[in-house]
Amino acid sequence: MNAPAPSKAPSKAPSTAYLNFSRNTARALSVGALGSLSLWFALKFLLTEEPGPQQAVLQIAAGVLSLAGMVASVLLFLSTYSFRANAPDAQIDEREVVERNRAYFRAYQTLVFVLLLAYIVAEVLEKAFGWVPTRGVVANFLTLLIFAALTLPAAILAWWDAGDEG
Amino acid sequence: MISNRIQIFRTDRGLSRKELAALVDVNPQTIGFLERGSYTPSVELALQLARVFGVSVEAVFSLEPFPPLAAQIGAPASPPKGDTP
Numbered sequence: 001m002n003a004p005a006p007s008k009a010p011s012k013a014p015s016t017a018y019l020n021f022s023r024n025t026a027r028a029l030s031v032g033a034l035g036s037l038s039l040w041f042a043l044k045f046l047l048t049e050e051p052g053p054q055q056a057v058l059q060i061a062a063g064v065l066s067l068a069g070m071v072a073s074v075l076l077f078l079s080t081y082s083f084r085a086n087a088p089d090a091q092i093d094e095r096e097v098v099e100r101n102r103a104y105f106r107a108y109q110t111l112v113f114v115l116l117l118a119y120i121v122a123e124v125l126e127k128a129f130g131w132v133p134t135r136g137v138v139a140n141f142l143t144l145l146i147f148a149a150l151t152l153p154a155a156i157l158a159w160w161d162a163g164d165e166g
Numbered sequence: 167m168i169s170n171r172i173q174i175f176r177t178d179r180g181l182s183r184k185e186l187a188a189l190v191d192v193n194p195q196t197i198g199f200l201e202r203g204s205y206t207p208s209v210e211l212a213l214q215l216a217r218v219f220g221v222s223v224e225a226v227f228s229l230e231p232f233p234p235l236a237a238q239i240g241a242p243a244s245p246p247k248g249d250t251p
Binding site: 092093094095096098162 | 195
């Protein structure tokens, strides 16, 4: 049997630098991150400035959702799925390069869709109700988009992962 | 669609997916994708696989589907030329 000469570095994430979550854990983290942050944005959007016990509870709930979403996002960003999503060509094999590129393209499509949707909703709300987004709403939306942009490629790879059997 | 005999050659050589993956420097998952026909390899990877198995690349990959192994084993030997009337 003739063994070929190695062409590039092994396509494995260094386990010491990245958190080696299972596929299901990474999927749960992705749902937790994007779900919590989306709920946080929706809650902050609906909250009014009027003081009251109900508002205080909702503010605390929004804070908890925000924290949970950010922690889940950071954990996913430190996972091996994030390594594969952001690795240079030399560190992953040719199939993983194709998957990485597809995941980034899908993430780009998703973010553009969300931006377009937000633009249309804002236009409709302005035309129909004279509502103009405040600085706080825009800042919260940008926070949501930043975390989504950071986590989406790794999340997509986790959902596409076929498991150990390949 | 490219057909391949990677699984047949791999089991024939007594290699696990992980061992074969190490020999051609890919992720073991990629071997699974190749064996299922879910991924078409580059020319370089196809040549590396053929080299590991010690056969020509045409023996491992084909543009037409390979006949089932049972049919190949059970097929009667073709009669020598000139025997037919």
